[in-house]
Amino acid sequence: MQHLLKTSLLIFLFHFNFTVFSQPLLKQKNEQIKAELKNNLNDTTRILKLQTLSLYYVKKPGEEKADLDSSYVFAREADFLSRKVNYNKGKWMSLILYSQLFREGNNLPKGIRELKKAFVIAYKNNIVWLKGEAYLELTNYYDFNKTECLIRLKIIEKAYKAFKKGGSKKQIADILLYYGDHYFYLGNFKAALQKYNEAKDLYETIGNKDQMQNLFSHMSKAYSKIGLYTEAVKYSLQSIKIGEQNKDIFFLTSDYTNLALSYYKMQNYELALNYHKKAFDYSLERYSQEVSPFSNASYIIKDLINLGREKEAKEFFSTTVKNLKVNNYKDQIALQICYIAFFDNIKRYSISNKACNKLIELKKTHRNNLPDVINLGINNNIVAHLFKIKNYELAAEYLNNNIKLGKSIKDIDMIITGHMMKFKLDSATGNYISAISHLRKYEKAKDSIFNDVKFYQISNLQIKYETEKKDKNIHVLTNQSELQKVKINNDKIIKIVAGVILILLLIITILIFRSYKNKKESNEKLQAGKVDI
Template sequence: MSQSHRILLHLCMFLLFPYSLYSMQITQSESDSLLRSLSQNKPDTNKVKILLSLGEYQLYKPGEFKEDLDSALNFAKQAQALSNKLDNYQLETQSLNLFGSIYLELKNFNLAIDYQQKAIDLSYKHGDTQAEATSSMLLANVFRQKGDLEDARKQGQKSIELSVNNGHFQQAADAYLEMGKSYANYGEELKEKIKYFQLAKQAYGQASITKSQADLGKDLGDLYYLQGSSAQALLELKKALSLYQSINHQPLQGVYDLLGTVSCDLSDYQEALKYGLLAVETAELVNDTSLQLCTIYNRVGLTYFYLNQFQKAHIYFEKSLRVAQNHDYQPSIMIVTYNIANILVKLGQPEVSAQLLLSTIKQYPPQNKNDSIETASRLLESYTRLKQYNLAQPYYKQLLNLSERLGKYESIQKIKHHNILRFLVESKQYELAQKYAVEFEEFCRVTNYLRGQVDVQFYRFKLDSMQANYPSAIRHYQQYKLLQDSLMNETKNRQVASLEVLYETEKKEQDLKLKEQNITTLTQEKQLQQEQIKKERLIRNGIIGGAILLLLLLGVIYNRYRLKQQSNKLLQAQQATLQEQQQQIQEKNQALKQLLVEKERLLKEIHHRVKNNLQIVMSLLNSQVASLQDKVALSAIQDSQNRVHAMALIHQKLYQAEGVARIPMKTYIEELVAYLRDSYDLSQKVSFKLSIGHIELDVNMAVPLGLIINEAITNAFKYAFPAERSGEVHISLLQKTDTSYELKVEDDGVGLPKGYDPSKSRSLGMTLIHGFSDQLGAELNIKSGPGMKIRLIFIEEKIDYIKNKVGYVN
């Protein structure tokens, strides 16, 4: 799947709630009730708290209206004046914090900083470290939003130290979170952000605030995904989901959506689809109409796309587009439109795809170079598919002009490379296509773009085939298949590596839990030992005290017995837990073994695909026959088809065999002879005598050997029996020693012309026979008269050095 298809609408899901300074956020009805009671309250601390609650409500109520903020300022002024009159520094500090938050909302950073600094000074004056930590954290938030990151981090660190030193876990968690927000979502800063978010999550856990702990787990999953640590992201998101479910938290569509996204990144599309559909179901259940729903629908559509279920993908992309249009949010509208246009092409509707793109850019003209390149590229693809090259040409030129304004190796260049090369090939602009293919190949090499390397080799194969440059076409096709296999292996290895990371992480956590349990057990045993010592002293004192204390001694012994029983039960329960954990580890190991079995199955599938692709090459050669009149060219194509069939037959045998390493040569040669006899359909009678031992050869030996036999039989059919002359061809393949084999191909035909030296011949057939003999490291002997005799002796050990070579011919 090309990189241009992997467009992900990744909207970070961080829940940036404003700080609640005093109490839980009140509702509209509660606000009205407090407002009515305000005039009835006497001027005391309770009235200050009501004023602060009303000010906070006006500050954080939905919508951004100036009258709400003016009302909040009025309540803050009254609260500060009354708290100052009452000489209550704590409420006055909260009033100053409220002023700072209001001016921050008004983007008046200087006043916000002044009020937060006053709150810090007042707290410090009275030695209230908890209030000072809260005000420092709020000041850090002001600096961060102003863009003064250095000052923000200084205040954040101060708040952390004050909170940690005084054991205020919730406050420490808020401070860690604020500190983390001061770092960017990329590079080394992303590592720092993750570190502080982890500390915040741990502190929320110590404070037993499950909801905030789950929120941080979800945010960490998003951050690890941005970092490229998909396995760690999956683990954090599953923990967050478990925490949400433990408190019966209903709006889970965000965490389900992220779980689906990460699973999709790991190529686990079935798991991605499961979580994506759960996100859809949850969002619709809670009547979520936010822009997040656009992201959820889009990601489900992408998952169906990767599963090649294009109709279902189209349905979810359309749903996503409707949500984006309802919010009139152009970035999302453009991204989803590109996805729909791509799906329409896949569904064989390029004309509809072009119409959609044209109508969209008419209403939403591209706002940046990325949108311009994406739009032109999609239109170029649609018109190329429609074979309307005159309409495609302007977009081809537009893409070239746009790309000149970009860096040569920018990622966005990927989008245009594929469609430009397809257009040049399909419109038969071969010279430009060859030049552009070289440019694309360099881009892929520099950017390590493996998917592009696969595609460019396929296009070069098509170009060479169309221009009858068959040796080059075969080389590019072989390179295409090799890179395609590498891409498949890379995906599989990435999945295995991610599973291993996940497994190791879970194993470390289990080991840590076991260690904690062991420490707990040792502590309990130590306590039991200490209790036992005390009891022995009591027994000794009871004996000294006499018979009156005997009953007390018996009671103590009985109590000791009960404690020991409880301890035994606890130890048995721990052993059961250990056994269960060992079982889980064994199940993980079994899953890895299953992956190895899957790899073996994939190898057989690769041979099947190679056989199919070689048949495609034969079909391409057949298509060339229809346009040729020259008998020499027709004969050359037929020879090429026979060679391709000889290779395809090898891979068919590998696919059909129980193993994937050795070729049974007897059945292979019999089928090859039968195919060539049918292919040439000679009018005269030419019989075959086969003497083939029960020999199995490695694929790297079988391919060149099969091609030598193909060339020998082809030469016999074409030259050995002229003028309706009948004859016989004898083929033998026998094992001489443990490691050496002898191949003989003999006919009783007219033999070679006088003075003809096979070793100096430049004919393709003789060149291939000599070339494949050298590849096998074999001893070749060709004699003539009567008939022609080809004798080849080769040793199995001598071909080890070619196992990692690309292709079959040197």
């Protein structure tokens, strides 16, 4: 059952720690723009920089009033200057910014009013890039439950089509990344990877590196979910390399967590422990509502237990975890999981049972704020503990809900874990026919993910082969074209040389003819002189 608790912890925290969607402007870039605004800039450049700063503060992780106030100040200044110099693009983008500001400030009616203005202008004047920006902002007025997430996808498709018609390559790449994130959230990891790879190709084509850390981070998560752990590690390391240069703690915490989770899935607990500690240390540097250390703390405990270092796990739990400040209900949930992980392992079930009951209460209280993927992880932790204390009836109730939920969002990890838990639960309660059925389903699900991984790898190889073949054909055609050019040039040279030789021959012939004529005339004169004599 230890393996089941380990897996459920992994799944819960993997989702709970998931940083959704586009990466905001880096802090050092923000400071650079502020410094540039002190210089004499032309009006349009100043407007664009002011709007970039406004976006930085409105997209900054967390919901601090001071950030929204700063965003509003920069947006208003940009709007005022745009109207003063009659810069239409600046005026129209101000509407999108105001929509974001009012929405983030929970004034949805005002936000929608500003967004409608942008739509009216975009459609009246057929401004496709503005349509794209307006649709992109519209997605944020919908939630992340499955029904509304599907609505968001339809709106994203409209934004994508608009940017394809009149947006920049960066806007297209950004919307592809955003597209992929929604597919990931819905559990369609292959579709997510397809969008991520398209975005990656575009970013590399235009040489834009602003979103690469965010992109690699999300690619790592998607590869991990389909079982391609080596690819997950590869992209985590690439993301971390960029992150270490930028020193953005928020994203470094997420990246090191992703890397640790990939090693955890491969049961390389030594490396998992190393990177969970790094993520934990980074989270302490920016310990607030934005970054919580509790998720990585629970993994450090599990890594140490899996490595047989229970004494260190006990020391870490007693001296570090117990002294961490709890900021919100998410911290409370992760803290209860720490208690369950530690005390179940040392068989202090009275304490872990108390933590489990508190976890159930937290789940009920905050059910409206917990997406399906979070509920799955919480339920798995509850089931694992209930199994430990042999409360099979209640465990079966939570487990059946989880199996249904796992199927609804097509989460392979959840489906596999659910069937294995059900097999063990049915075996323990003597329901052997059902146990055998779930064991078969477990094996079938494992085979399915193995085949999917192989299919994905083969598909990628095929795409790579076709691309290389296409590139080779282009190379051959290019070479043939070059050879043709050389041949044409050579023909020209031959013609020129032939022409020059022909002219030279003509000149020589004329000279010979003249020489012959002169000699003949000279001989005739000489002959006439002889006759006279």
